[in-house]
Amino acid sequence: MTRIGIIRLLVIVAMIGALELACRTGLIDHRVIISPSEMASALANLLASGAITADIERTLGVIIMVIVLSIVLGFAAGLVIHALPRVREALDPFFATYYAVPVFIFYPVLIAIFGLSPMPIVMIGVATAIVAMIIATLNGLDRVPRVLLKVARVHRLGRVATAMKLQLPAAAPYLFTGIKLSVSYGFIAVIAAEFILSPAGLGRDIADAYADFNNRRMYALILFLLIIATIVNAALHALDMRWAERHSGGRP
Amino acid sequence: MHGDLHARLAGVTRVYPGAGAHPPVHALVPVDLELYKGEFFAIVGPSGCGKSTFLEVLAGLQQPSAGTVTFEGKTVRGEVADGIGVVFQEDASFPWLTVWDNAAFGLRRNGIREAEVRRRVEDALAFMGLKDFARAYPSQLSGGMRQRVCIARTLVLQPRLILLDEPFGALDAQTRLLMGDEVLRLWRRTGATVFLITHALDEAAMLADRIGAMSARPGHFIEIIETRWPRERDSTIVAEPAFGKITGRLWERLRGESLKALGHSAMAPAAAAAE
Numbered sequence: 001m002t003r004i005g006i007i008r009l010l011v012i013v014a015m016i017g018a019l020e021l022a023c024r025t026g027l028i029d030h031r032v033i034i035s036p037s038e039m040a041s042a043l044a045n046l047l048a049s050g051a052i053t054a055d056i057e058r059t060l061g062v063i064i065m066v067i068v069l070s071i072v073l074g075f076a077a078g079l080v081i082h083a084l085p086r087v088r089e090a091l092d093p094f095f096a097t098y099y100a101v102p103v104f105i106f107y108p109v110l111i112a113i114f115g116l117s118p119m120p121i122v123m124i125g126v127a128t129a130i131v132a133m134i135i136a137t138l139n140g141l142d143r144v145p146r147v148l149l150k151v152a153r154v155h156r157l158g159r160v161a162t163a164m165k166l167q168l169p170a171a172a173p174y175l176f177t178g179i180k181l182s183v184s185y186g187f188i189a190v191i192a193a194e195f196i197l198s199p200a201g202l203g204r205d206i207a208d209a210y211a212d213f214n215n216r217r218m219y220a221l222i223l224f225l226l227i228i229a230t231i232v233n234a235a236l237h238a239l240d241m242r243w244a245e246r247h248s249g250g251r252p
Numbered sequence: 253m254h255g256d257l258h259a260r261l262a263g264v265t266r267v268y269p270g271a272g273a274h275p276p277v278h279a280l281v282p283v284d285l286e287l288y289k290g291e292f293f294a295i296v297g298p299s300g301c302g303k304s305t306f307l308e309v310l311a312g313l314q315q316p317s318a319g320t321v322t323f324e325g326k327t328v329r330g331e332v333a334d335g336i337g338v339v340f341q342e343d344a345s346f347p348w349l350t351v352w353d354n355a356a357f358g359l360r361r362n363g364i365r366e367a368e369v370r371r372r373v374e375d376a377l378a379f380m381g382l383k384d385f386a387r388a389y390p391s392q393l394s395g396g397m398r399q400r401v402c403i404a405r406t407l408v409l410q411p412r413l414i415l416l417d418e419p420f421g422a423l424d425a426q427t428r429l430l431m432g433d434e435v436l437r438l439w440r441r442t443g444a445t446v447f448l449i450t451h452a453l454d455e456a457a458m459l460a461d462r463i464g465a466m467s468a469r470p471g472h473f474i475e476i477i478e479t480r481w482p483r484e485r486d487s488t489i490v491a492e493p494a495f496g497k498i499t500g501r502l503w504e505r506l507r508g509e510s511l512k513a514l515g516h517s518a519m520a521p522a523a524a525a526a527e
Binding site (some may be wrong): 116147148151152153154155166169170 | 313331337347359361
């Protein structure tokens, strides 16, 4: 582990330790926050009981579907828009202001159309995450050095080979940024949508536990989501660092 | 005294069409040039005179607006002909591939069997002094080494005409001299015809058998100078009196053109003083 990694870990351990101490000494009322050790124990019990297995499967299933759809459709849309400069010119202001529009306001409309199925959540998630992937694809393709396209012609590569062998690898760091953002946005959108109106899922479970003043269950579920989000982000970060190391001579 | 004809540009012009309020740009006015097998030809000229356009037309990367380009007797028509290799000024190494895979790129694309790929890549990397960096990524190398990777990638394809578009433009003076030596070694070993574009008069004077001095835009040759260097030469010829004469002659021809390119009057200093 790097020195910065060790410092980062120590900071996290210190914060958890401080919270543990504050909760155990009564500095923080247990009706507000329970101690981290109690959260972990509650989570272990919940997982062992199988009480949240169905919700975990549903929520993670929806998140994976949202992420895959956002990345695949966002990348495809980015390719098409990049190939059509006039369409891009028309859409650019829309992309620039997209995240100022709260897509959650469409949730009731989607429920009216699709009912209380996972579909409205998938749609909200995709609507939230897809634009990050489209923008990243456009940025990546814009930044492919022109000289590489000349190299492609010197090697007499066709359009498809140029795209696959040169343009995509050259744009890959930007595409990876789009993937990271899509994962984060997809995660947030699905949990938030479940929290607001969904009849099931981990977000709904947290909302119900909150309404029932069931702090042990609520914090256990929050801890579970934090662990999942941290693992996913750490994996993506590690991949990103590995990529950056190749591209910038070990200076990510 | 020249060998067999290798490539020819006859009456070549290149006009970039205007767009909106911008008028068309005449990059090249009718230009004729004959390149002979195995010679080293360099072009020098002021910025924006059409040197790179000239190279791209010769390579087949651009279509001439008029005139014809032939390579080994066949007309070049908007496609890079087999046997032509190009090294660009910009870093064109692939950062996602190792030095080895960069060099092997073209061979693998052409479906060459792996044993032959290995043989040619090993040979090219050794020749370019990159053998110890075969597993490195371009980002771990200096600018000069990255340029050598691009040359190795061209070299493995065994081109008969090598086009170099200011390949050392981004390097410092000493590295450029050393890279010049390497290009001379490469030229002698491959027997290829080399066509170099450069803005550095000393580089052209040191490397080339013939040097085409180009006018300010629209570009055409104002003089083609023969250096008469022996084939076995290296950067030590910069100490020869003839080297100074060649660079002096080039500057004499290009000074006015460079001033024109900068938007100044092309008159001589003495005439300017008299004014």
